[in-house]
Amino acid sequence: MLLLHRAVVLRLQQACRLKSIPSRIYIQACSTNDSFRPQYPSLTFSADNSSTRGWKVMGTLLGVGAVLAYQDHRCRAAQESTRIYTKEEVSSHTSPETGIWVTLGSEVFDVTEFVDLHPGGPSKLMLAAGGPLEPFWALYAVHNQSHVLELLAQYKIGELNPEDKVAPTVETSDPYADDPIRHPALKVNSQRPFNAEPPPELLTENYITPNPIFFTRNHLPVPNLDPDTYRLHIVGAPGGQSLSLSLDDLHNFPKYEITVTLQCAGNRRSEMTQVKEVKGLEWRTGAISTARWAGARLCDVLAQAGHQLCETEAHVCFEGLDSDPTGTAYGASIPLSRAMDPEAEVLLAYEMNGQPLPRDHGFPVRVVVPGVVGARHVKWLGRVSVQPEESYSHWQRRDYKGFSPSVDWDTVDFDSAPSIQELPVQSAITEPQDGETVESGEVTIKGYAWSGGGRAVIRVDVSLDGGLTWQVAKLDEEEQRPRKAWAWRLWQLQAPVPAGQKELNIVCKAVDDGYNVQPDTVAPIWNLRGVLSNAWHRVHVFVAP
């Protein structure tokens, strides 16, 4: 035990040293054109100088220390390492009652007794229960260290059946049959078309959302486009010339790289549903993610086609190469004034977090319109034109608009409301989650905050008592450019739990630099499509006795 204690102290010292070296971990894993491939994760570890996540490493090592102290209780694993299991058997072990099993490569592990010791928290390990660890380790490169592999080896109970690798059959009559394979951590709201969000506990683990768990909002099947024959058609201005751009052509424009948060208009719709039924996918707090996007500026491409900003109002219409069985493509538009403004930084993006766009996110080219609702960031971009009117697509004119709570499907007049472009200020709590039990003493509350139109988040207020009293959260120190605050702020608050408190009603609300605030409650902003759900976010938790 003395030896073990010494090991723990040694690791603690390492951790403290590490803490003084800023080490932001972020991941550019599995972001290939084929989206996520669970069999071949490419783990990469990239540390930069931007943040203060040393504590995370320390947490991991503290956890490892605890495990080392625990290991003499555990010896079953190695003895049972010759047994063979099917994938199906593994997938049935997902709870403390059945045992919690995971796989790495061809090896099977019973981590039931390790779950509570997991340095990142039990909930994160539970995301992998019954399946492979690789997709999760791909997100969190901290696992890719020898001592973690050594630790895991102790829980080995056998091997996967080598004959159990059956290729999935492709149903060719299914328009979605060719959709890419997705990351298992995604919480799926709809399979066809595919719509999914990362779970809250992963969402704010990184300022940059890893590509495999970036929220996915598809309206149609994912097209499978050949980058060699891909062409982007830009309709020329009168007197200008139309362009047919290959990927190489696009790369020949000056390359710009910016960090932008995308949010679906329906983010947090599930809270509106609790007020009254709405039409739409049940997004929780995860229809929002942040990536570093690179590509050509739309203003440069439009200028080459002879377009310039005109006095009369005009719109830039985008058409996707995804289409429904009738051939109708996804479409949307933004005002020409935004498209032509170099300061608005609208991109024709071909890279996401340093990788070619994943198929689910628009390979090979999508529009990125910083500060604007996700619906205008058209994916699999095929055609760009300048029109006197907004796009006539369903999604521009008959969807993605806000209405009074008094308007229902019998009375709605879609022409009476403007299409959503900039979004209002937003924030949500990602930890703890609703219904969780937190330790007494001190509670750590984490979340995100963002606003549309490049407006910076200047403050997040957090309440433990349902909004009666407030504390100011600490904003992560990511740089925000004035008028170009395109990306979210992550925030956290460590707060003492009031003595004797058995429950907490945790609430957050953000303020942007136009001093816009979130509304207190959901009902007065309820609307029939369940968009623009940005009331205070509330979670109710229990305090451990």
Place this chain on the structure above:
Amino acid sequence: MLLLHRAVVLRLQQACRLKSIPSRIYIQACSTNDSFRPQYPSLTFSADNSSTRGWKVMGTLLGVGAVLAYQDHRCRAAQESTRIYTKEEVSSHTSPETGIWVTLGSEVFDVTEFVDLHPGGPSKLMLAAGGPLEPFWALYAVHNQSHVLELLAQYKIGELNPEDKVAPTVETSDPYADDPIRHPALKVNSQRPFNAEPPPELLTENYITPNPIFFTRNHLPVPNLDPDTYRLHIVGAPGGQSLSLSLDDLHNFPKYEITVTLQCAGNRRSEMTQVKEVKGLEWRTGAISTARWAGARLCDVLAQAGHQLCETEAHVCFEGLDSDPTGTAYGASIPLSRAMDPEAEVLLAYEMNGQPLPRDHGFPVRVVVPGVVGARHVKWLGRVSVQPEESYSHWQRRDYKGFSPSVDWDTVDFDSAPSIQELPVQSAITEPQDGETVESGEVTIKGYAWSGGGRAVIRVDVSLDGGLTWQVAKLDEEEQRPRKAWAWRLWQLQAPVPAGQKELNIVCKAVDDGYNVQPDTVAPIWNLRGVLSNAWHRVHVFVAP
């Protein structure tokens, strides 16, 4: 009676004809450099094609009809026309108990029995009780018609004492002694410095606020500047030249004219005070007004001094020619990026509603920063410079910032919050007023809505039941330019009063084109300076049995 009825019908017909001719009445009265002079009102009537206020004229005429029907009950007035009254006597007659007296020129009228018949409503006539009618007739040119004068003549009870015109003594040791004379309708929140707002019932009578009742927010005594010797000093860029501009020089720049709403950061502060004490003037809903401003563009003037938009953040600092006894001038700043952006339309304004600026509003030159808090629209402008930092003035750095409700004067860190620039979405009810009794049957609710940063108001929701159910108000049809919606929208709703209802809790809330909304309640946005008070506006009224 038949004759009288015929007269009413005739006037009704005239009114209906008038209704079909759009006739927006707005006033450019009393807007001289000496601000309001009650002795010499310059009444002007200007009708344009922009709106639908014909009903107002019809209302007046209907009222006149009612009065004509009533006149045979009234004959006292003419018989008593020789009596002489002092101003003091007149000023003591301001209620139904004492009698309600008013003056026009040297004539005194007892309008006690006319008040309830006043076509514009009793409350508007009561604003003039005990004093001269001229300041109010100057606002509402509809009075300047022979039939109104004939009507009034019937209520004459005597003449003002001709010896009663004593010039006010000027107390020269008082730094405010030279402040201009103000319009009596203004509700004064502070005399020294002068801070006053128009009453709600006048505020939304006109889309353009008449100069004499435009809300006034002074921080210091009003300087008395000679337009002939006035110079505006523009500090030149390195390598550029400093400018010393006379008024004529400013007029030589291209002239731009725009309609802009100004709002004080403290508008509606009185509602915050009800939650918990704050430091600041008790503004109600009237610290907001709209004018048509004309002047040179700041970007043109700065360019002439050699300034251009630089990559590093910079600020344009403004200094007023008003100063405190230590010589400290009022000052504020805005980002250079806004100042240099032609689309932001920042003006060095020398005209307000077609007149030279009134002294209270910055004669001869003030800054107008569309979409931005009033505090940055520096009046009596003396000096403009470009600096790497924001203005070091008290009002930029130690005031006009928002904080969490948890922050008090012991804990406030002014450096932790950005200076207010753009303001959040705002709306308020101006009719009916809190505590009023409304007719059963139908209620008319009126108000204003506005948002900062050029964001257009797209909807106003009104509730009669404290926010449980909502109806969409009708927005006045003033043109709003995309991204340059600098001016408010007036709105109204005619709604049936639910049968049997004895009280109404009327609420309004607005939505802007970034789909920002107002927060439900005041307490969660309370802050120690009582700024940014934009919760739903609520009035409680009684329903006449």
